[in-house]
Amino acid sequence: MLTVRGTPISLQHPDSLYIDGEWRAATGERKLDVIDAATEEVFLQIGETSTQDMDAAIAAARRAFDHSPWPFLEPKERAEYLRKFAAGMRARAEQLATFWSREVGATYRMAVPSMSRVPALFDYYADLAETYEWEKRDQPEFSAFGVVVSEPVGVVGAIVAWNTPLSLAAYKIAPALLAGCTIVLKAPPESPGELYLLAEIADEIGLPKGVFNVVNGHRGVSEQLVRDPRVDKVAFTGSSPVGRQIASAAGERLARFTLELGGKSAAVVLDDYDLGTAAAAIAQQECSISGQVCMSLTRVIVSKHRHDEMAAALGAAFGAKRVGDPFDPETDLGPVAMAKQQQSVLNHIEAGKREGATLVAGGGVPSHFERGYFIEPTVFANVDNASTIAQEEIFGPVLSVIPAENEEHAIQLANETQYGLNNAVFTDDVERAWYATRRFRSGTAGNNGFKTDTRMGFGGFKQSGVGREGGIQGLAPYLETKTILLDGVPKRFQ
Structure with a gap:
């Protein structure tokens, strides 16, 4: 337990990773030091993710997508978990802000109000559950009934940069969960605190096993996550050179990807x-x-x-x-x-x-x-x-x-x-x-x-990225559309 300007900060499981709905001891060979940017002192150590840990996290997300009810819940049911996430973040706003200030150097007076915008994003996507057109009926030429449905893209590997980890993760997690995807979130080793708190919230709100997994690590396990064929989509925020490498690796197996990259x-x-x-x-x-x-x-x-x-x-x-x-x-x-x-x-x-x-x-x-x-x-x-x-x-x-x-x-x-x-x-x-x-x-x-x-979406032209995050545009990358043609009309549409 540490105290910074009266705000206690701690992690319940710094030596563990959140995999398949539980905290598991990290099996990496070393501890990762988290440095206070203003003092250059180690103020936290976390257990490092091994390749075995990453494999377990991907397997958990795959099982949850393929064999649990999660992808088939009504969007409004998944939206309730988003609202619980938002409430949990609001309750921890000062802790989240303290981690951000220590890890990255953001001023605390700016960090605290900034944290209020992240849960608002979860509420925004929860509201979309009621207004988004998940099933669009049409009149096909040769069938009695036709509809285009939006379905989750699958298992998402999310990798975020160290500068604003919570907000960058939120633009991936909130729409992905609403869509019905399952997630492996790779936290930056330089600033993992906020995302470990997010995993604690997931644990507390009873998110189904395997739906949301949080690991950490450097390039090796990131590349493992990007290249694993069990991962359907990669969502990355970071530098343009790394983004090009991810696009190339994902392209080899035609995995979906969105990239939010650098700027000038x-x-x-x-x-x-x-x-x-x-x-x-x-x-x-x-x-x-x-x-x-x-x-x-x-x-x-x-x-x-x-x-x-x-x-x-x-x-x-x-x-x-x-x-x-x-x-x-x-x-x-x-x-x-x-x-x-x-x-x-x-x-x-x-x-x-x-x-x-x-x-x-x-x-x-x-x-x-x-x-x-x-x-x-x-x-x-x-x-x-x-x-x-x-x-x-x-x-x-x-x-x-x-x-x-x-x-x-x-x-x-x-x-x-x-x-x-x-x-x-x-x-x-x-x-x-x-x-x-x-x-x-x-x-x-x-x-x-x-x-x-x-809420209107953001992203880049040229080498600043591929795709958009935020708003309705930010939901689309986590969905696939399916055209269904039937010889009769299901009760759902009668």
Whole structure:
């Protein structure tokens, strides 16, 4: 039992894995250390998943799908479990937030309200049980009766990134369970706490055996999960290089897959918009989880005659953010999640300097911290859109200001990237906003800030992913449609 700012956190079964409706001792050869991002101290150890453990989890999910009533329950019956999940998460909101802050560096004052949005997602999908058209009757040409039914895709292997594990898992678990799928969830070893709490909730609410299984581990067991022929669909959130490997492996056996991958999103600031207002909005958003957000607006594109003013405004706004302990209510920006992530960000900062960008603010590790994976809020100006810091996903608090010749050139620059996850245009002219957003090659396009609405779905173009999560669009990947043609009309439809 640990206490952080008065919030007790513990796991009931840190040495075990949740498989087939029970906690089983992990049989891996070692313990996995979970590090506090602000102190660099091990605050939790969990048992590592072995290949035998992963095999058992997949087998449990397969049995539950093939031999239990779960896939054939009415959607409203499965929806009741989603509502119980939501209630369990609300009861543990502070514990969930504490794990997130310690593991990843999210500020606690942001983490607690953020946790309220995850159970709301489960409630949203529970509501869809009543409104989604699961059976669509039609009049066939050569039969007396025809209907297209939506059925679960099968066993789902879900793999999530370490930055926001609970929310990323929720976008997979909630629609998959509603659809009638069974799940093997592979928790990230760097930040497993929230997902272990989710497994505890599943245990408490009496979810049927094998329907939801939680394991952990690194690349070996992830690849095992992706390649196993008993797994019908893979749902992955993480980097684009890993996503390509998963797509290739799934394609070899024609398994279904959805991929939510990286981004290098642009904020295009048009000439009618106030630069100070834009800078404040962009800097505030980039504080979220210390920039460890795939949809972050990290490329700021502005007309070259306003470039210097934009860079100065961003440097002042972002540089003024307070870096510190994520549990301090005055902190704006906590640490990044781990040592290797801190080094990766620092390497990108050095690349920016080396390739000729102008450092406006930040650029290193805050001098007053002896421990913790902290990075100064950093702004570069005069950034070439083809440079490393403009093209590679940094996943840290680093902004690049890029000059453009005009509005058309700005949109062109926004699209000149392998990614296509999110973009935004800053303008008070809604017609110009409509024009720009329709021309962005990205899955989400917003106006005057970082905007997303998960009930409308999100995902990416190009190497930012395949498929969508959230909303009705996020339910479809967990369903297969079946056309049924009969010589009579079943009682269900009479």
